[in-house]
Amino acid sequence: MEEQKPKRPIFTPIVLILLTFSLIGNVFLFTKMIQSNQDKLAERGYAVMDAVPQTKLHIDQVLAGVQELMGSDEIGKRLAAKSALGAAFHQKPKLVRLIDEAAIVNDKPFEAKKRDAAAFLDQVEASLQSLGNHDGSLTASERAYLQQISDVYMKLKAAVQSLNYKTVNRTTALTVLVDPKWVDASSRMLAVMNEPDQLSFKP
Template sequence: MTEANSPKRSYFVPVLLLLLVVSLTGNVILYTRTIVHTQDERAERGEAIMNAGYQTKQHIADVLHTIELLTNSADIASRLEAKSRLADAFDDRPEVEYFFAEAEASGDKPLQDGARSPKDFLAGVELGLEQAGNHEGELTRGERDYLTMLGGVYAKLQETASDLIYDGEVPKRDEALTAQADKRWIEIAAALIAIMNEPERLELEP
């Protein structure tokens, strides 16, 4: 058989296989990048949730301490000193509200069965404590009753929030990844909201 009569080699199949390999490799790379990006987003969100949970615990502890200082105050000077701590306690308010918003978004059902949202609760408490004791002399009977009521509410909040294991340290990646999937923190958030709805009124009556 002469060279002129020899069958021509077909490059169709090798080229097709090469294109298929390139396509599959590209898909694997794209899929891997998507997984990594998704995990990065989950880790960032988990870290934000853990930080917000820690700030929520700190807020509760700081407000409870302020209530105790106000209750034990004998004059307006000591109450003004206590209220300087109150401002610091409510600096964490955006993080606290974020914690409950994330719990609401991550839960299987609405968390807010009551009429009072965490945002409304925080606003009411801040206003009431700002108004309490703004006068010379000792606290009035109404102010003491108000602080006793609010102290009881925050003591319950502190006991419930103690189940949040967040300590304020930067979490490891695997901890941040599993934070959102762990439904325990959502149950704790729901329990905290229920406590926030226990008082009939948050306003300080004159």
């Protein structure tokens, strides 16, 4: 009489198959999570690299507009200068984004005791548009305010002058967030913005 071989239990291979599929699924989800995190970091890196030249452009345009205002005794020329200054403040969101991103990656929060970057830009923009809307020469208080803004913006320019991201690609975007240069520059800019006790123009 032939001896019957014991039947193999099918439970074990089923468990192994399920474990294999589970492992594959976990690896897939983990890979997707890493990819998603990298995409977010790259997006922030691109935003920083885009904000740097826009910040420089804003600073240069404001300095040029302020010099134009100070050098004109005609209201028509001043109005033209103020129109150009209005365009210069279109870059406000980029400058604010640069400082906000720097504050996120910095070890300690930035101190903005008197005003944050958005408040600084709003106050300067409103003040520049409010002065000089009259015939004749600028008043002594208007000239003093314009000189103050010129001095502040020269310091802002010095803070970001060395920043230059010529290569804009995904690799640079993923590494720029750990570059301390733009973080330090943003911190210095915010400190400069908080130097004046009175920033709004008072006739």
